[in-house]
Amino acid sequence: MSKYVFLIPLLPLVGFLINGLGRNFLSRMLVNIVGCGVLIASFVISLLVFREVSAPGFTAWSIHYFDFIKAGGLDIKASFLVDQLSALFLLVITGIGSLIHIYSTAYMHEEATPHYARYFAYLNLFVFSMLLLVLGSNFVVMFVGWEGVGLCSYLLIGYWFGNASYNNAAKKAFVMNRIGDLGFLLAIFWMLSQFGSIAYADVFAKASTAPVAVLTGITILLFVGAMGKSAQIPLYTWLPDAMAGPTPVSALIHAATMVTAGIYMIARSNVLFTLAPISQNLISIIGISTALLAATIALKQNDIKKVLAYSTVSQLGLMFLALGVGAYTAGVFHVMTHAFFKALLFLGAGSVIHAMHHEQDIMKMGGLRKKLPITHITFLIGCLAIAGIPPFAGFFSKDEILLAALGKSPILYALGIMTSLMTAFYMFRLYFLTFSGNFRGTHEQAHHLHESPIAMTFPLMVLALLSVVGGWVGIPALFAEDAHLLASFLSPVVISQAAEGHHLSHSLEWTLMGILLTFILIAIVFTSRLFGKQFKGENTTEGFPGFLANKWYVDELYEAIVVKPINWISSFLSRVVDNKLIDGVVNGVGKGVQFSARQLRLLQSGQVGSYILIMMIAIILFFIFQLFWKL
Amino acid sequence: MPVIPINYYIFLSLALFTIGIVGVLTRRNAIIIFMCIELMLNAVNVLLVAFSKMHHVAAFALDRATTAGTEAQLFVFFIMVVAAAEVTVGLAIIVMLYRNIHSVDINFLNRLKH
Numbered sequence: 184m185s186k187y188v189f190l191i192p193l194l195p196l197v198g199f200l201i202n203g204l205g206r207n208f209l210s211r212m213l214v215n216i217v218g219c220g221v222l223i224a225s226f227v228i229s230l231l232v233f234r235e236v237s238a239p240g241f242t243a244w245s246i247h248y249f250d251f252i253k254a255g256g257l258d259i260k261a262s263f264l265v266d267q268l269s270a271l272f273l274l275v276i277t278g279i280g281s282l283i284h285i286y287s288t289a290y291m292h293e294e295a296t297p298h299y300a301r302y303f304a305y306l307n308l309f310v311f312s313m314l315l316l317v318l319g320s321n322f323v324v325m326f327v328g329w330e331g332v333g334l335c336s337y338l339l340i341g342y343w344f345g346n347a348s349y350n351n352a353a354k355k356a357f358v359m360n361r362i363g364d365l366g367f368l369l370a371i372f373w374m375l376s377q378f379g380s381i382a383y384a385d386v387f388a389k390a391s392t393a394p395v396a397v398l399t400g401i402t403i404l405l406f407v408g409a410m411g412k413s414a415q416i417p418l419y420t421w422l423p424d425a426m427a428g429p430t431p432v433s434a435l436i437h438a439a440t441m442v443t444a445g446i447y448m449i450a451r452s453n454v455l456f457t458l459a460p461i462s463q464n465l466i467s468i469i470g471i472s473t474a475l476l477a478a479t480i481a482l483k484q485n486d487i488k489k490v491l492a493y494s495t496v497s498q499l500g501l502m503f504l505a506l507g508v509g510a511y512t513a514g515v516f517h518v519m520t521h522a523f524f525k526a527l528l529f530l531g532a533g534s535v536i537h538a539m540h541h542e543q544d545i546m547k548m549g550g551l552r553k554k555l556p557i558t559h560i561t562f563l564i565g566c567l568a569i570a571g572i573p574p575f576a577g578f579f580s581k582d583e584i585l586l587a588a589l590g591k592s593p594i595l596y597a598l599g600i601m602t603s604l605m606t607a608f609y610m611f612r613l614y615f616l617t618f619s620g621n622f623r624g625t626h627e628q629a630h631h632l633h634e635s636p637i638a639m640t641f642p643l644m645v646l647a648l649l650s651v652v653g654g655w656v657g658i659p660a661l662f663a664e665d666a667h668l669l670a671s672f673l674s675p676v677v678i679s680q681a682a683e684g685h686h687l688s689h690s691l692e693w694t695l696m697g698i699l700l701t702f703i704l705i706a707i708v709f710t711s712r713l714f715g716k717q718f719k720g721e722n723t724t725e726g727f728p729g730f731l732a733n734k735w736y737v738d739e740l741y742e743a744i745v746v747k748p749i750n751w752i753s754s755f756l757s758r759v760v761d762n763k764l765i766d767g768v769v770n771g772v773g774k775g776v777q778f779s780a781r782q783l784r785l786l787q788s789g790q791v792g793s794y795i796l797i798m799m800i801a802i803i804l805f806f807i808f809q810l811f812w813k814l
Numbered sequence: 815m816p817v818i819p820i821n822y823y824i825f826l827s828l829a830l831f832t833i834g835i836v837g838v839l840t841r842r843n844a845i846i847i848f849m850c851i852e853l854m855l856n857a858v859n860v861l862l863v864a865f866s867k868m869h870h871v872a873a874f875a876l877d878r879a880t881t882a883g884t885e886a887q888l889f890v891f892f893i894m895v896v897a898a899a900e901v902t903v904g905l906a907i908i909v910m911l912y913r914n915i916h917s918v919d920i921n922f923l924n925r926l927k928h
Contacts, residue, residue, distance in 0.1 A: 791920075792839050799835055 184228075184235045185244045188263055191228050191273060192314035194221040198307040206300030214296070218303035219284040222310060226277035229270070236270040237672065243267075245320055245384070252323075256379065264320030264383060268676045271515065272317040272447055275522050276440050280310045282642035283435040286530055289638035290431055290537060302342060306435070309335035313440050317447055321382040322371050325448065329367065329412065332441045333360045339436060340428040352424040359421040363411015367448075370404035377401070387454040395459065402455050402462035406469075409445025414496050415503060416473045420738055422496055426488040430533030433488060438495045438529050439522040446502045446518050450677060453511045457678050467507025467591065471598045474500030476735065478605035482612070483732040486543045487532045490613045494569065495525055497602060501584055504599065510587030511677040512670045516657045517584055519669075520576035523653045524568035527646035528610075531562035534635040534643065535617060539628055545613060547628075549620040549718070554632040557640045559618050561647040566614045568650040570607035570703055579654035582696065586659075589695070600699060607706040615714035661692050817871075823864035830857035844908050844918040848901075855897050862886045862893075 198221035202214055209217075235241065243266035252259040265273075284306060291302055312331025319325040337360075341353030375381050377397055378389045390398065409415070414422035425437045436442070449456060449466070456463055474497045481493035498521050505514035536543055538555055552559045568575035571582065581603060589596035622629050634640070657669045730736070786797070830853055837850030869883030908918055915922050 795835075796839055799839075 184232050185246055185265065187228055188232060188244070188246055188265055188318070189248065191225045191232070191277070192311050192318060194225045194228075195307040195311040195314065197221060199304045199311060202300045202307065203304035206297045206304065209296075209300055211296050211299060214300045214303055215288050218307060219281065219288065221307060222277060222281040222284050225310070225314070226274075226281045229273040229277045232265060233270045233274050236265065236267060241267075243675075257375070259321060259323045259381065261324060262320045262382075263318040263324075265318070266676050267673050268447075268451060268515065269317045271519065271673070273314065275519055276310065276313050276317065279439045279522055279526050279646075280306075280313075280435060282645055283431045283439075283526065283530070286434075286533070286639050286642040287429070287431040289636045290533055291429060298342075302339075302429070305335055305338045305342070306432070309339065309436060309441070313444070316444055320384075321380075322374065322386075323381055325451075326364075326367060326371060329408070329444060329448075330364065332436070332444060333357065333364065333412070336360070336425065336436050336441055339432040340425045342428055342432070346427075349427040352421075352427040356421040356425050359418045360411045363408045363418055366404045366407025366411070368408075370401050370408065373397070373401050373404065383451065387452075390454050390458055393458075398455055398459040399461045402452070402459040403465065405448060405452060405455070406462060406466055409448055409503075410469070411445075412448075413442050413445030413499050413503070414473075415445075415469050415500065416476065419473060419477065419496050420741060423489055423492040423734075426486070426492050430488065430529060430536060433492070434526045434529030434533065437492065438525040442495065442499055443502070443518045443522065446499070446506060446514055449503075449506045450511045450515050453506075453676075453678050456506070457509065463507050463509060465507070467504050467588070467595060470500045470503030470505075470507050471588075471595055471602070472500070473497070474504060474602040475598055475605075476500075478602050478609065479731055480734045481609040482605060483728055484609075485546050485732075487535065487545050487548075487613065487617065488529075488543055490545075490609060491525070491528055491532055494528075494606065494609065495521075497606065498525065498569070501581065501599065501602065504588055504595065505584040508587045508591040508595065509678075510584060512657075512667075512673050513580065513583040513587050515673060515677070516669050517580035520568070520580040520650070520653050523576055523646055523649040524565045527561060527643060527650050528565040528569065530639070530643055530646065531558050531565060534558040534639050535562075537635055537639070538632050539624065540631060542624060542628060545616040547624040548617045548622070549624075550618070550622040551632065552618040555618075555634050557634060557643060561640075561643040562618065563614065564647045564650050566610045568654075569610050570707065571603055572700070572703065574651070574654070576650050576652070576654035579657045579659065582699075583657065583659060585699070586692065586695075600702070603699065604702055604706050607703045608710055611707045611710040612714050615711055616718065619711075620714075620716050620718050659692075661689055661696075820864060820868050823860060827857045827861040827864070830854070830860065842919050842921055844911065844920050847920065848904055848908065852897060852901070855893060859890045859893055862890050866890075 198217050201217050202209065206214075243264060245262060245264050247260055247262040249261050250258065251261040284303070287302070287306065291299055294302065309332060312328045312335060314328070316325050316328025316332060319328060337353050337357040340356050341350050343349050371381055374386055377393055378386050380386065411418045422437055422442065426433055428437070456466070477493045477496035477500060481490050481497060484490045484493060498517070502514045502517050502521070505511070505517060534555065535548065535551060535558060538551070538558075539548065542548070564575065568577040571578045573579075585596055585599045585603070588599050622632075656672075657667050659667065733739075834850040834852075834854035834857060837853065838847050841847055841850070863886070866883050866886035869886075870880075873880045873882035912918055
């Protein structure tokens with residue numbers, strides 16, 4: 184199968200080229216076939232690859248294609264690495280990617296055909312870059328994919344480019360990502376100078392020879408890259424704004440795949456991070472703070488996609504918490520389950536938005552349960568999964584993360600529990616406001632409410648199924664010995680740090696799990712009282728709720744301490760340095776030349792006599808010079 | 815016979831050359847300018863011959879068979895020949911000029927400029 188691995192990313196690239204170049208003359212049907220077909224083909228190949236990877240006795244494939252950069256001692260190969268970790272990501276990306284492509288064919292059908300084709304071209308390009316990111320066998324190939332997904336994210340957030348605020352959101356996402364990318368790039372350079380290579384195999388083999396300070400520096404820089412891409416404090420504000428893009432894009436890029444690139448990168452370099460405890464602590468602190476902060480903001484958002492966006496940021500924070508405490512498997516596990524239920528929730532939200540004619544305010548929804556039965560059921564499953572109710576997927580992964588955090592420090596555990604409770608609260612607030620109670624929109628909207636077409640409900644049902652069973656690959660030792668399939672699957676790639684350290688007694692685990700579940704159930708009941716049938720409206724303007732509704736004023740803070748000064752410096756540079764100084768030098772040179780030319784012009788009078796005179800004087804001067812200053 | 819010191823030749827040559835230069839620069843009559851050019855050429859000739867003789871006499875005193883220093887006199891002949899050729903061409907131009915504009919004033923010649 185290793186012969187065909189190159190097809191996995193190549194097919195979406197081909198799809199991108201066909202749809203991108205043929206957008207003005209391909210028919211809609213053809214765009215659908217190309218756009219979805221390449222993804223499904225990739226998915227099938229990924230499945231076959233996965234089957235071989237999961238076979239016993241598998242050793243990682245390193246597939247070399249060509250030399251990317253070869254100069255002196257520097258040798259960067261364009262080569263792929265297929266092992267357990269990348270195979271798992273391949274499945275998630277191509278699988279969810281295919282579902283979202285299918286979903287998009289219905290969701291985007293109002294678009295004009297050229298734009299429709301452009302949309303699919305971008306989506307395919309995104310999948311190509313993402314696959315490159317996870318398949319690369321060195322940090323440079325990963326970085327190429329990393330930049331590619333950033334670009335596609337930008338293009339898709341700004342897909343409706345007629346709207347200035349969408350464009351601003353796209354720019355914000357791009358700039359924030361650039362800040363992170365700089366960190367990643369510096370880390371690559373540092374690794375290159377430290378280890379003389381950026382291939383995973385070389386770097387990880389030599390990692391233990393490097394001083395801890397260097398490793399800490401490298402890992403922190405890598406984490407800065409992850410911060411930008413995976414929306415962590417302080418670079419998270421782009422993700423909620425990125426909801427300006429079409430909803431399937433939010434599901435694919437800003438929930439299921441691209442934003443987990445940072446987690447992939449850290450899980451991939453777990454060897455480095457394990458050797459740098461300071462970076463690990465930093466990651467867990469940043470992770471849990473992001474999780475908490477985003478969860479509090481999500482409590483008071485009224486835009487259905489904004490709630491999900493902050494929820495994504497919060498869940499990503501939990502994943503980083505897992506990575507920070509060394510539970511890499513748990514982090515990757517949560518990436519997977521989160522991809523299922525968050526894609527499901529976003530697509531469900533898309534279905535609601537579709538039914539509501541692009542209304543996103545949950546205050547104007549309500550009572551959609553009867554009108555959108557499939558969306559309702561699947562959305563409920565998504566909510567249960569993200570809230571961590573057994574046996575849904577989120578329960579297993581979140582529980583594993585929390586236990587790993589408890590092994591590190593009880594404070595992290597307590598904060599994690601708070602995040603989980605808030606997650607349950609805001610998700611069910613969203614659920615009840617949208618699906619129960621009475622409809623609060625206009626009559627016209629009520630009249631047009633309809634269940635989405637099969638192309639949209641089918642992905643919802645598949646994802647709902649995955650959200651139910653997806654967690655069963657990681658059943659903790661508590662329920663059954665050796666049932667954690669994912670951990671044993673990933674064990675060749677990922678150092679299992681947490682397992683060595685802490686072992687809780689089973690009775691304590693049962694108790695903690697029971698308490699957590701009770702709390703979550705109480706939170707859900709409480710939410711149903713608040714936002715269910717008797718919903719009266721809530722305070723989102725004054726006091727602390729208002730503070731939360733305004734997202735802790737982080738955007739305003741950034742505006743004041745970063746954007747404004749930069750704008751001021753830019754305008755200063757433009758007005759004074761550029762207009763006066765640089766233009767002055769340039770114009771001065773021009774004027775100087777013109778002036779001297781005007782003076783010199785007088786010499787060339789056309790009168791031979793004056794030429795001869797000057798010649799004579801010059802010759803005489805030369806003679807005198809020769810005579811008195813012997814050269 | 816007392817030898818005339820080289821200085822005298824140099825000053826004579828310099829005087830002739832300067833007269834030539836000043837003539838070229840100040841006069842407008844083409845014939846006069848032509849003559850001044852000849853004057854300059856001949857000033858150079860005088861100098862060449864004088865130096866040649868000086869060197870030859872000095873070398874001759876040491877070795878009676880030497881021809882050292884006589885080459886410059888060859889140059890003088892060359893210059894004379896070239897000057898003669900130049901005179902023919904130059905005078906021809908001046909004659910043509912006179913036929914066309916009925917004047918030999920070189921200031922009329924700057925018409926090419928316009």
